[in-house]
Amino acid sequence: MNQENSLISIIVPVYNIEEYICDCLESVKAQSYSNFECLIIDDCGHDNSIQLARELLKSWEHDNRFKIIQREENGGLSAARNTGIDYSSGDYIYFLDGDDKIMPQALEALLSMAYKHPGVQMVQGNVVYENKKEVWQFKQSDFPEYSNNREWIRTQMLEWKIAISSWNKLYRSDYLKTNNLRFCEGIIHEDVKWCWDNQKHLTTIAFCDYQSYWYRTGNQTSIMHDTDKTKSAISFLSIYHLIKNDITDKKELKFIREYILPYKVSLHRWAYSKNRKCIKKKLQGIIKHSCANCTTSRCLMLLLLLYFFPFNIYKINKR
Structure with missing residues (x-):
């Protein structure tokens, strides 16, 4: 060229x-x-x-x-x-x-x-x-x-x-x-x-x-400014569901453990979600699928913690 x-x-x-x-x-x-x-x-x-x-x-x-x-x-x-x-x-x-x-x-x-x-x-x-x-x-x-x-x-x-x-x-x-x-x-x-x-x-x-x-940071109609984070949390769970069987090494596992599940779903998105039942339902489906398909024990534990202790999982994961 x-x-x-x-x-x-x-x-x-x-x-x-x-x-x-x-x-x-x-x-x-x-x-x-x-x-x-x-x-x-x-x-x-x-x-x-x-x-x-x-x-x-x-x-x-x-x-x-x-x-x-x-x-x-x-x-x-x-x-x-x-x-x-x-x-x-x-x-x-x-x-x-x-x-x-x-x-x-x-x-x-x-x-x-x-x-x-x-x-x-x-x-x-x-x-x-x-x-x-x-x-x-x-x-x-x-x-x-x-x-x-x-x-x-x-x-x-x-x-x-x-x-x-x-x-x-x-x-x-x-x-x-x-x-x-x-x-x-x-x-x-x-x-x-x-x-x-x-x-x-x-x-x-x-x-x-x-x-x-x-x-531009001032577009109030953008997704970034949506005060209801339900769709955001569900999307991160969907991303996890799409990539969980494609993990090949520890770097990718860390990406899921530290950037997808605990931080993006619970710490902020859960607190500002107006439809937590919808998030719980999505989590239930992923947990069932994960149990049936031998998802790594660490990720499965994080999913379970997300389900039962959504506000505390980020601190638990960082210990």
């Missing part, structure tokens, strides 16, 4: 973000690197997001780099991203949430790093936050510019030292498609499952210190 003509597919899911979609698309339009396609995935929202996007594209005299792809029905963020992957034709794929935006040299900086390390499967960019509060940023001094040490990469991902988010990462398209990497549909916190799947396959990574992504 030649850096001059590498095509980047930018995938932008759109669902009820009429306040932000124009800012997002204008940030793509303003990129210093121009060889991209921007796939705007209409996930059948109820506001004017797509109409605003159409009007904006019309004002640009139908810049053919921007394409609106309409789904037949609402499927959630995972389904929208998967639709984007299916329609993408780029050498690289970049996920951008429609309520965020990217900085002017984002694509150029990430692609430059990709070409500096030929064949690298993923380039991680840095982030700037709307409220200036650091949520996850990396310092170049704490990470190598490039690594092909698969075990080091797995450790960083499983311990969440590399952000689990799928956005602000430049992926080689052939890496995603050859390994059939897809987002898990029907759940929220889909990036946790995405992280798990990627650590199974990723063998090369590079880090770009440029703050390429502007993350």
